[in-house]
Structure formats: structure tokens, C-alpha cells
Amino acid sequence: MERLLRQASIVRPTKRETDIHLLQQSGSEVEKRTSNSLQHKTPTTPGEALDILRQEPDYESLISVLNFLSRYETDGLPFIKLPGPLSAQLVQVLVAEIVPNYWALLVEGADEGENSGLKLLLYCLSSSTGMNAVIATLSSLMQDVKVEAATGTKRPDLSLNLGILLDLLCRVLQGDGWLLEAYRMATSGDGSLARVKPKVQAIVGQFGSGRVVSIAAEAEDLLKKSPSSKSVDSIWLASLLQYSQWLGRNIVKVALSDSAPDAAKFASDLLSKALHLGHFEVLVKQLVSDLVLRPATNPEKFGLLLRNLPQTEQRKVLYTVLKLLSADYLDRLGRCVSEESGLRISSAAGVLQKILDSNQNGRRDLVEWLTAASGAGLGESIGIRRAVMAIVSQERDDLVTVLEKSLSQFGDQLYIKHSPMLQQEAHVQVLLLAAGYTHRKAPIKLAMLLRTSTWLNAISNRLAAPHQRARFLGMVVGEALSAIVDKGDKRLNFKMEETDEEEGRWYKGLTNIMDEIQPFAPLLDLNTNTPRGTQKARQKPVTRPAPQSPQTGFIIEELSDDEGPEEDDIVPYAKPDSDPEDSDDDATLVRRNKPKAPVYIRDLIKYFRDTESYDHQKLALTTAPTLIRRKAGYGTEVAEHAEELATLLVGLSDKFEMDNFDELRVQGMIAIVVAKPENMGQWFAKTFFDGDYSISQRASVLVVLGLSARELAGYETSEYKAAAAFPSKTLPEGVEQLYLGGNASKTQSSPLKPLPPNALDNIATSLTSSFLTPMAASAADAATGPDALKLSTFTSRLNNEEQHENSSIANPKIKYKTHSAKAKPRIRTIPNTTAHLLATSFFAPLTARFQAALHASTSSFSSSSSRSSRTILFHPYLLALYLKTLALVLHAAGPSTLALPQMTAELWRLLLSTSVRAAAVGDLAVTQAVLFAFVALLDANEDRMRDVCAELGREVVEAQEWVAGVFGGLRGGDETGEEDRVKVLAAGVLVRLREGVEKYRLLLMGDLIGFG
Structure with a gap:
């Protein structure tokens, strides 16, 4: 037993002993060994190539191996890209051993042409096997970096190799035909369907799920945090936006390929998987741009992609296409009254026609888009609705369905009361367009429909609506539809100035519109032009020669005066002021060619x-x-x-x-x-919800809307x-x-x-103080006893009367007027044009899009932008700023606006929505914003509180209960004093609400029944 366990020792020669041993060898052996090491090795089989790579080859041998591997084929296919045990070993050696040692040399020689070492290496690794090897090695290095950060050990080679592999990953995936090549390699050979399908599904899962992006982003983050790494440039693969664009271009290549079998099915599977990524609208835009809106393309390929998708995802992509067409081509046309607008709308209809030729289910989706409660293009111009109606009008049954559903929805009392006015306007446009098409294709159907109770109830409910805008839409629809069906004295005419003005005439003219489906060549011309916002290459300034004086034939000579110049007659120029830049010690740093301020x-x-x-x-x-x-x-x-x-x-x-x-x-x-408030107010509101911006950038949009509204209001x-x-x-x-x-x-x-960073907060604080100060003064007076027993009040009244008598003697035209403690300064009257502008271009887009974001989580066909905007919107800081912006816009519109009842109803219901009240729980900033919005509502509706209680009785009582709960739940006394301020604000709002409830108790009795 002791013999088995005895200690064994290994004797290694030192470097000096090794050198002595080499010196003792014969000169011929040394020359032979040296000549063998300098000889370039050229493989003839993949096995020899693997042996050479494992023996740490020199650079020339590596290039010869890469050349051999890139040209060696099996059955007409590149061996290195085909899945197999030997090719997997070759790829693993290239990634694990060759890349870390030779990457610097390969990058330096990248400009040598097609046969450069870097391009040969990238070709050998451009396969699913190569991708898996790179990602596996990268993941292993990331784990080592995490262990290094946890233990505190320092290994500079980790961050170096991590950066090399991250750069390799980006370079390998660079290109638009990568996925097509990977699919061809996976489906090539004599493999059965049982063997091919798992390979294809692996490619779909790896690239469609965004796993590559997550690994690249994590590696980039670790590389930036590593203390031994240098500054890291932005990695395109770590950006989901750029990855979505790359994925879209690769899907286009696969869809357009006719050589690969079942390539369309593979492209549809990739698209279906990629739709769940964050920037799927960017992906769809890339597909539409490359497959449809480009010369020499086949739009039917895009329809084939849609046909292979599930039904819900088909609807999702189609609605995104409608949104892109509207945003890129039709929104700038406004009301579409020019001939160019009609041509572009017909072209957009042609695009939709080509897409839907191979997808018959898309027509039902268009009908649902037009008639859905949150559909018809909220906040978009009428151009996209006209293009969709041109498609739907081709089928009589679909057209009648749109007309009947639109009319039924138009007269629904709950819809009139709770839907945003921006949404109702869009549906009114659809109703008028559908009525015009139906009158031309089935006039009897329209005439019969206008004799039913649905039509009569719709007009009656509209005329009985409490909001002026809802009544206006009812009168416009009534006059427009009666004009095309009834004759003579039977035509409906309300004889109102509003319906005869420009907007009313435009609405009634929608029944005469009939758009045709035409080729979409005009859109191709617009798409090939240089888009706005693209940065052109900066040109170097052209140095112009100095202008020379023309030759006149005269010679000017300087004559000298012997007596000398008369100094008294010559006034020297004053010494110029010193230039601050001339004070620099280094004359080379002084700039003389500073750019001038722009004038255009x-x-x-x-x-x-x-x-x-x-x-x-x-x-x-x-x-x-x-x-x-x-x-x-x-x-x-x-x-x-x-x-x-x-x-x-x-x-x-x-x-x-x-x-x-x-x-x-x-x-x-x-x-x-x-x-340009009318257009840009709506543009900024749309950008706040749909744009791909950060929280700080969205907050700046809200600040701009709030301050602009106050400046426009004066x-x-x-x-x-x-x-x-x-x-x-x-x-x-x-x-x-x-x-x-x-x-x-x-x-x-x-x-x-x-502007300070909290510009809107300062304005909100000022308005809150002006709201609470009269109530605080009234409460102080009530606490000190009756006014008749107050000496200070009697003295101040006496002084006021004496001053008034003196002023009336000096100016007899001044009439005596007593101001109570609660009296406010005279409210400045705002022109109706400004108030209408703030209501339609600022307030309505913000509230309507917010409600669309609220319904995004429950809707099965909402876009990802709506879902992402909902997530970002309910960030506490952004939500609080949004509510304050709405309150400031409403306050800026003032009590003189005709749309004040509609604005009050929309904002009041928005504040009482479940999502807003849930966000206010435990967050003082959101709670304070909700209370400030109630302050703005009560202040703007001070003179019409009776109407508010009559129209929003249930909401008023509900708001009172909620504010009372907030007031009772706040203790106050915190270090920052935030709770105290919120509690004071809640007390002020509660007092005003209770005053209204007590004053109009009988009016509210009907709404109070059943309230719990």
C-alpha cells in the first residue's frame, strides 16, 4: 500500500539548461528544425486543416488554411458551413484559439481585397455553427468577467477578448443575405424533414426572439464597466432598433428568393417571432419600404408573408401598414382638398389593393378598423380613411356593414358621452364617406336606412347632447345625409351658422368624394427622393479668389512731398478694441473663420x-x-x-x-x-405618444405644449x-x-x-396659491367671529369708502363697486379663435391618445407603440407632468371657450379612471398632479358649477369621495413637507366640491340614487 501512495516528482529543466541542450546539438539538426518551422503548410483535407490550426500556425499558414476552407466544397456546398462534427471542430478552433491571437493582424489587413484574412475568416464563420460557437465563447467570457468583478481579481485579457468577440459577432452578422444563406445550408443535402425542421426552428428561435441582441447588449455593458477596457464605440447589434432594421432587410432577401424551398414560410415564421420585439413598427416599415414602395419589387410577396401569419398578427401588421402610410404620405395633406391629395390617396389605395390581393381576410380587418370604438385612425388625417374606404367600397356587403355600424355607433348615448371628441370626428368622417359610396352603389339601401328608428334616435341623441361639438356633428350629419336622399322641402336644414361655415361645408362635402384605386407610382417617386431629416454629406467650403480691380488704363502713382504731410489735416483712425481671442498666447489657436449666424x-x-x-x-x-x-x-x-x-x-x-x-x-x-399652432400642437401631441424618445425628451414635449398654450392665451x-x-x-x-x-x-x-427645469411646476404652484388664498382668508375671517364686530374690517371699509368718495369727486364717471373678500380680479376675455385652437390642437389630441393608450392593454389588435407608450406614460414623473399639462391647457383656454363643457367632461373622467387613481396610490407627485387638475377644473368652471353638477353629477360625487379619502390618508409632518402641501391642496379641493354638492343637492339627487 505504501508503494502505491509514494510521492512522485517531476523534474523540469530550466531555461538555461534547455539553452545548453540546444547548443550541444549538431548544427545540421538546428538548420533542419528551423527550415521546417519556416515552411508554409498548405492543407489538402479538412482533417489536415484542423491539425494545422491546432499547432499554432504562423500568419501565412493561417491564410492558406482559411483559403482552403473557404473553397473546399462537398456536393457543391461549402464544407465549413455545413453542420457536421468536423466542421464544428474547425469552427471551434477558429473562434477559441485563432481569433484571440490573430485578430489584430487580421483587422490590419482587412483592406487587401476579397482574399484578405479577415474576410476569409468571416466567411468561414458565417453559419449557424459559427454563430453558436461565437455566442457560446462570448457567454463564457461574460461569466468570467462577472466572477472577476465579484472577487476583485484583475485579468486584463478578459476585457480584451470580450471586445474582440463582440466585434467579431457584429462583423459576422453584417450583411443583408445572412439569414438566407443560413436557411439554405440548413435545408441543403439529403436530410429528411425530421432533420431539417429542427435546424430551421433553431434559426427562427435564435434570431426572432432577440437572444443575440440581449447577449450583445449585456457584453457591451460589461465591457463599459470593466476598468481595464478602453472607450467602447456603440455596438449596432446591441441596439434593438438597428437589429430590427437588419432583421427586416434579411427577411426581405428571404421573401424575394425563389431558389430556396419554402422560403416564404421561413420568412413568415421569422416575422411572426420578430413581431414580439420592441420595435416591430420599424420592422414592418422596412418590409413595406423594400417589398412594396420600391421600383422593380413585387408587393404580392408582402401579401404572401401576411397570409402565412396567424390571423391576429395579420391584423396587427395590416394596421401598422395603415399607420405608416398615413404618417409618411397622407398626414401632411390635411383635409385633402387639392388634386395632388386625391392622386396620393388613390396611390395609397393601390398599395393596399396589392397587399390584400393574396389575403382576403384583410378586407374584414379593414371593416373592423373603420368601425371599432378605438379605430379609424385616431389623430390621423382623413387621407388614410379615404384610402381604406376606396378598398372597402369594392364589396357592397362590406360597405353596407360599415354604414350600419357607423350609424349605430354615431347615435349611441354612451358613445356620445364618453368617447373623445377626436375619435367621434374620425367616425363621423367614415359615416359620411360610407353614406356617399352607398348612395352611388345602392341608393335604395341608404334611403331605407334613413327611415328607420336608428337614424331618428341618432339625430335626437346628438341634438340632446350637452356638448356643443357633439351637437354640431349631429347637425352636419343630418343635413348631409338628408341632402342626398330627400328632395325639396323634406331636406333637413337646421339653419345654423356653424353648419354653413367652412368646416361645416367640408364635412357635408365628404358624401361627394369617390376615390379610385390607381397604380402607386407617385408614392414610389416620393419614396425614392431624399427623405427629410437625412443628413447630407458636408462639403468643404470653396475658396474664392480675391476680387481684382478692373484695368482702367490709368496709372496711379504715389507722389512724395518734400515739405512733409500736414498732420493737422489728417485724422488717424481710432485704435480698434481688442479681440478676446487675440489674447491667446498661441497664435495658431486664434480662429478667424468663425461661422456666421443662420439667416434662413x-x-x-x-x-x-x-x-x-x-x-x-x-x-x-x-x-x-x-x-x-x-x-x-x-x-x-x-x-x-x-x-x-x-x-x-x-x-x-x-x-x-x-x-x-x-x-x-x-x-x-x-x-x-x-x-404654427394648429398643425404643430397636434404634431407634438402625437410625438409624445408615438415617438421613440426617452422620458426626458417626452417631458420636454409636455413642457413645450403647456408653455405654448399659455403664451398663445396671453x-x-x-x-x-x-x-x-x-x-x-x-x-x-x-x-x-x-x-x-x-x-x-x-x-x-x-x-x-x-426656463428652469420645473417650469410647469412653478406655474402650477402659482395657480394653486391663487386658488387657495381666498378660501384661507375666508376661513380666517370666519374663525375670528362675525364681520360686524371686527374693528379692522370696519376701519378698512371706512377707508375704502373715503377713498372712493375722493376718487368719484375727481372723476364722476367712476361708479362705486364693492369687492367682497372672495371676489377675484376680472377675468380677461380670450378670443374664441384662441380658445378653439387650444381645445382642438392641444387638449383633444392629448386626451384622445391617452385614452387610446389606456385601452391598449385590453385590445387584442393594438400596436406595440401603443403598448410601449402606455408603459412609459405611466411612469410617475411623466404621468404627473402630463396631468399638469392638461390642466394648464384647460386653464389657458379659460371660461370663454365654447368647448369648455366637453373639455371638462373628458379631463374629469380621465382623472377618475382606474389607471390614474391606481398610479396615484402611494405616489405623492401623481396625487398632487391629480389634485391640481381638479383645481384647474374648478377654477375654470367657477361660474358654471350648476351645469357641471347637472352634466357630471355622478363624477362630482365620486371625485368628492376620492379626495376625501386622500385627505384622510395623509398624516403630514414629513421632513420635506410634501405631504403637508398635498394635504392642504386636497382640503381646498374638498371644500370647493362640498360647496357645489351642498348648493345643488336637489339637482344631484337623481345621480346620487344607487351610488355606492
Whole structure:
């Protein structure tokens, strides 16, 4: 037993002993060994190639091995890409041993052409086997990096190899035909279906699920956190947006391939899997752009992709196509009254026709899109609804179904009461378009429908609606449909000015529209043009030669005066002021070619696009507010480039850490909204919900909408407004002082100072104070006893009467008027045009899209953008800011707007929605925002509280109960004082609500029955 367990020792020679041993060898043996090491090895079989790779070959031998592997084929197919045991060993050796040792040399020689070592290596690894090997090695390295961070050990080789493999992964997947090649290799050979199907499903699961993106993103994050790594450039594979675009291009290649069997089914499986990724709208846009809206393509391939998808996913993709067509081609047409609009709508209908030729279920989806409670393109222009109606009108049964469902929905009382007005307007447009098509194809059907109780109840319910806009839509529909069916005196005519104005005539003219389906060549021309927002290559400035004076034939000579110049007659120029840049010690750092401020909108856009130049970015930011306001009323520059400018400003990042960057950026966006409020208010509201932006960028959009609404209403005056005025509209400074004198400063309104990060919060605090101060004063007076026993009140009344008598003697025209403690200053009347603008372009898009986001989780065919916007929207900070923005817009519209009842109802019900109240639980910021919104509602409806109790009786009582619960649940006394402020605000809202309930108790009695 002891012999079995005795210690064994290994004797290794030292380096000096090895050197002595080599010196003792004969010279011929050394020369032979050296010649063998220098000889390049060229394999003839894959087995020899594997042996050479395992023996640490030199660079030349590696290139010869890679050349052999890239050219060696089996049955006409590349051996290295076919799945097998020997090819898997070769790939593993290349990834684990060759890449870490030779990557630097391979990258340096990447410019040698098609036979460069890097391109040969990437070709050998461009297969499913290569991808699996790279991902497995990358995952192993990531685990080692995590262990290194946990234990505190330092291994610089880990971060180096991690960066190399991440770069290798991005380079291997680069290309649009990668998935097609992988599919061909998986389905090639004599393998049976049982062997081929698992390989194909593995490719679908690996690339459709986004596993590659998650691994690349995690590796990039570990690489950035590693202390031994250098700065890491952005990895395209770690971006889900760029990966979705790459996946879309690869699916297009697979769909267009006719050589691979069942390639369309493989493409549909990939698309079905990829639809669950975050940016599926980007994926669908890539497919539509490459398969449909490009010359020499086959749109039927896109329809074939849809046909192989499940029914719910077909509907999802089709609705996304409608949204893309509307956003890219039809939204800018507005109400579509020009001939160009009709041509583009017909082209969009042609696109839909080609897509639906091989998908008959799509027509039913279009009918459902037109008639769904949350469908018909919420917030989009009428162009997409006209294009869809052109498709649906081809089938008589589908057309009649749309008409009947639209009419039934139009007269539903719950729909009239609870649906956003923006949604009702879209459905009214569908109803009028369907009625026009039905009258031309089946006039008897329309005439019979207008004799039914459904039609009579619809008009009656509309006319009985409490909101002015709902009644207007009812009158327009009644007059329009009666005009095409009835004759003579039987025609319905309400004789209202509203229905005879421009908007009313436009609505009634929708029954005469009949769009035809035409080839979509005009859309192809628009798609091939350079899209807006793409950055063109910056050209170097052309150096112009200095202008030379023309040769006149005269010779000018300088004559010298012997007596010398008369110094008294020559006045020297004053010494110029010193330039701050001239004070630099290094003369090479002094810049003489500084860029000039832009004077045209196109120059401003060019500066914004130049994200690498600090001077251009700084000049663009400082010049944008003034330049946009100055150009707004002169020419069409701002109108043509407003959306492009807004897109650049919303997505602009502070790359150079400029001072007041956020303030200047917000002021630029405010200038755009103030310049074109009708269009840009809706654009910013749509961008807030649909755009791919961060929380801070979405918050800036809300700030812009809130401050722009207040400026349009006259509550704020920007300092850039005066700076943007042309000199012809202002007096010189000296003349202005002469005429205005000391009153100049008094007559001018206070400018809007640079915006702090909490600009809306400061305005909300100011409005809250003005709301609570009268109630606090009234409560203090009530606590000190009756007014008749107060000496201070009697003295102040006596002083007020004496001052009034003196003023009435001096000016007999002044009438005596007593102000109580609760009296407020006179409310400034806002023009109806401004109030209507704020209601339609600011408030309605925000509330309607919010309700669409609320229904996104319950709807089976909602888009991923709606779901993602719902997730982002219910972030506590963003939700609180959103509610404050709505409240400020409503307060800016003021009590003079005709749409105030509709706005009040929408905001009140939104605040009492289950999602908002659930978000307010445990979050003081959201609770405070909800209470502030109630403050704005009560303040704007102070003179019409009776109407509010009559229209929203149940909601008023429910709000009272909720605010009472909030007030009772807050203890106060926290360190920050936030709970105390929220509790005071809740107390003020509760007092006002209880006053209304007590005053109109009898009116509320009907709604209180059954309330629990």
C-alpha cells in the first residue's frame, strides 16, 4: 500500500539548461528544425486543416488554411458551413484559439481585397455553427468577467477578448443575405424533414426572439464597466432598433428568393417571432419600404408573408401598414382638398389593393378598423380613411356593414358621452364617406336606412347632447345625409351658422368624394427622393479668389512731398478694441473663420444636423427661437420645414454640455408651436405618444405644449417675441424713450425668463396659491367671529369708502363697486379663435391618445407603440407632468371657450379612471398632479358649477369621495413637507366640491340614487 501512495516528482529543466541542450546539438539538426518551422503548410483535407490550426500556425499558414476552407466544397456546398462534427471542430478552433491571437493582424489587413484574412475568416464563420460557437465563447467570457468583478481579481485579457468577440459577432452578422444563406445550408443535402425542421426552428428561435441582441447588449455593458477596457464605440447589434432594421432587410432577401424551398414560410415564421420585439413598427416599415414602395419589387410577396401569419398578427401588421402610410404620405395633406391629395390617396389605395390581393381576410380587418370604438385612425388625417374606404367600397356587403355600424355607433348615448371628441370626428368622417359610396352603389339601401328608428334616435341623441361639438356633428350629419336622399322641402336644414361655415361645408362635402384605386407610382417617386431629416454629406467650403480691380488704363502713382504731410489735416483712425481671442498666447489657436449666424431656415436645419460642430450647434440653438418667430409671418419657410425642425429639436442631445442647453432647446420648440399652432400642437401631441424618445425628451414635449398654450392665451410673453420683431415695426430707442418716457417699462409685460427645469411646476404652484388664498382668508375671517364686530374690517371699509368718495369727486364717471373678500380680479376675455385652437390642437389630441393608450392593454389588435407608450406614460414623473399639462391647457383656454363643457367632461373622467387613481396610490407627485387638475377644473368652471353638477353629477360625487379619502390618508409632518402641501391642496379641493354638492343637492339627487 505504501508503494502505491509514494510521492512522485517531476523534474523540469530550466531555461538555461534547455539553452545548453540546444547548443550541444549538431548544427545540421538546428538548420533542419528551423527550415521546417519556416515552411508554409498548405492543407489538402479538412482533417489536415484542423491539425494545422491546432499547432499554432504562423500568419501565412493561417491564410492558406482559411483559403482552403473557404473553397473546399462537398456536393457543391461549402464544407465549413455545413453542420457536421468536423466542421464544428474547425469552427471551434477558429473562434477559441485563432481569433484571440490573430485578430489584430487580421483587422490590419482587412483592406487587401476579397482574399484578405479577415474576410476569409468571416466567411468561414458565417453559419449557424459559427454563430453558436461565437455566442457560446462570448457567454463564457461574460461569466468570467462577472466572477472577476465579484472577487476583485484583475485579468486584463478578459476585457480584451470580450471586445474582440463582440466585434467579431457584429462583423459576422453584417450583411443583408445572412439569414438566407443560413436557411439554405440548413435545408441543403439529403436530410429528411425530421432533420431539417429542427435546424430551421433553431434559426427562427435564435434570431426572432432577440437572444443575440440581449447577449450583445449585456457584453457591451460589461465591457463599459470593466476598468481595464478602453472607450467602447456603440455596438449596432446591441441596439434593438438597428437589429430590427437588419432583421427586416434579411427577411426581405428571404421573401424575394425563389431558389430556396419554402422560403416564404421561413420568412413568415421569422416575422411572426420578430413581431414580439420592441420595435416591430420599424420592422414592418422596412418590409413595406423594400417589398412594396420600391421600383422593380413585387408587393404580392408582402401579401404572401401576411397570409402565412396567424390571423391576429395579420391584423396587427395590416394596421401598422395603415399607420405608416398615413404618417409618411397622407398626414401632411390635411383635409385633402387639392388634386395632388386625391392622386396620393388613390396611390395609397393601390398599395393596399396589392397587399390584400393574396389575403382576403384583410378586407374584414379593414371593416373592423373603420368601425371599432378605438379605430379609424385616431389623430390621423382623413387621407388614410379615404384610402381604406376606396378598398372597402369594392364589396357592397362590406360597405353596407360599415354604414350600419357607423350609424349605430354615431347615435349611441354612451358613445356620445364618453368617447373623445377626436375619435367621434374620425367616425363621423367614415359615416359620411360610407353614406356617399352607398348612395352611388345602392341608393335604395341608404334611403331605407334613413327611415328607420336608428337614424331618428341618432339625430335626437346628438341634438340632446350637452356638448356643443357633439351637437354640431349631429347637425352636419343630418343635413348631409338628408341632402342626398330627400328632395325639396323634406331636406333637413337646421339653419345654423356653424353648419354653413367652412368646416361645416367640408364635412357635408365628404358624401361627394369617390376615390379610385390607381397604380402607386407617385408614392414610389416620393419614396425614392431624399427623405427629410437625412443628413447630407458636408462639403468643404470653396475658396474664392480675391476680387481684382478692373484695368482702367490709368496709372496711379504715389507722389512724395518734400515739405512733409500736414498732420493737422489728417485724422488717424481710432485704435480698434481688442479681440478676446487675440489674447491667446498661441497664435495658431486664434480662429478667424468663425461661422456666421443662420439667416434662413434651411441654414438653421443644416446647423442642427451638423452634430460634430460645437459652433454650429451653439449658433443654431441661440438663433432658433428668434429666427423661427421672425420668419413665421413672412413666406412659407417655417410652414414647409416646421416638422423637420421639430424632429431635430426633440431628438437633439447635449453632446457638448452647453450652458442653458435645455432652455434654448425648449424655447426653439415653443417658437415652432407658436408660429404654427394648429398643425404643430397636434404634431407634438402625437410625438409624445408615438415617438421613440426617452422620458426626458417626452417631458420636454409636455413642457413645450403647456408653455405654448399659455403664451398663445396671453398669460406669458416671451423675450424672443420682441427680439423677433422687424425694425420697421419698432421705434428707435431714443424716439421710444421720447414718446413713452418713464412709462415704457410699466406698459411692457414681463418677459419670460430662462426656463428652469420645473417650469410647469412653478406655474402650477402659482395657480394653486391663487386658488387657495381666498378660501384661507375666508376661513380666517370666519374663525375670528362675525364681520360686524371686527374693528379692522370696519376701519378698512371706512377707508375704502373715503377713498372712493375722493376718487368719484375727481372723476364722476367712476361708479362705486364693492369687492367682497372672495371676489377675484376680472377675468380677461380670450378670443374664441384662441380658445378653439387650444381645445382642438392641444387638449383633444392629448386626451384622445391617452385614452387610446389606456385601452391598449385590453385590445387584442393594438400596436406595440401603443403598448410601449402606455408603459412609459405611466411612469410617475411623466404621468404627473402630463396631468399638469392638461390642466394648464384647460386653464389657458379659460371660461370663454365654447368647448369648455366637453373639455371638462373628458379631463374629469380621465382623472377618475382606474389607471390614474391606481398610479396615484402611494405616489405623492401623481396625487398632487391629480389634485391640481381638479383645481384647474374648478377654477375654470367657477361660474358654471350648476351645469357641471347637472352634466357630471355622478363624477362630482365620486371625485368628492376620492379626495376625501386622500385627505384622510395623509398624516403630514414629513421632513420635506410634501405631504403637508398635498394635504392642504386636497382640503381646498374638498371644500370647493362640498360647496357645489351642498348648493345643488336637489339637482344631484337623481345621480346620487344607487351610488355606492
